[in-house]
Amino acid sequence: MRQRDRNRANAHRLRVDGHSIRQIAKQLQVPRSTIAAWIRDEGEWHEYRNCQLCGSAFRVNGGNHRFCTRQHAEKYARMYLAGRKPKQERYRERIRELEAEVYVLRAALEIRDAA
Numbered sequence: 545m546r547q548r549d550r551n552r553a554n555a556h557r558l559r560v561d562g563h564s565i566r567q568i569a570k571q572l573q574v575p576r577s578t579i580a581a582w583i584r585d586e587g588e589w590h591e592y593r594n595c596q597l598c599g600s601a602f603r604v605n606g607g608n609h610r611f612c613t614r615q616h617a618e619k620y621a622r623m624y625l626a627g628r629k630p631k632q633e634r635y636r637e638r639i640r641e642l643e644a645e646v647y648v649l650r651a652a653l654e655i656r657d658a659a
């Protein structure tokens with residue numbers, strides 16, 4: 545790998561880790577304008593997260609994505625969610641959770657209305 549390619553790859557990695565353009569330029573000894581051009585297509589303002597399955601960083605497109613790819617989301621679901629408990633029991637659990645939530649919200653409403 546040529547030095548330039550290595551620098552570029554490192555710039556992306558540092559960016560994903562949350563470093564600023566200035567910090568990356570200093571660390572790699574590359575002009576800031578070059579760093580900026582390299583990472584421009586990644587979008588400076590984009591949020592990165594780590595895949596909950598494989599740990600690799602990915603760019604969040606909005607929403608509460610937790611996986612780098614759909615395949616990993618499905619794999620995670622198969623590994624950790626499916627087969628954990630029978631579906632019916634999970635639904636019953638969810639119903640209890642929602643009922644508790646409704647109870648709390650009702651109580652909050654009553655308190656508000658009484659005020």
Ligand SMILES: [Zn+2]
Binds near residue numbers: 596611612613616
């Ligand atoms: Zn992944």
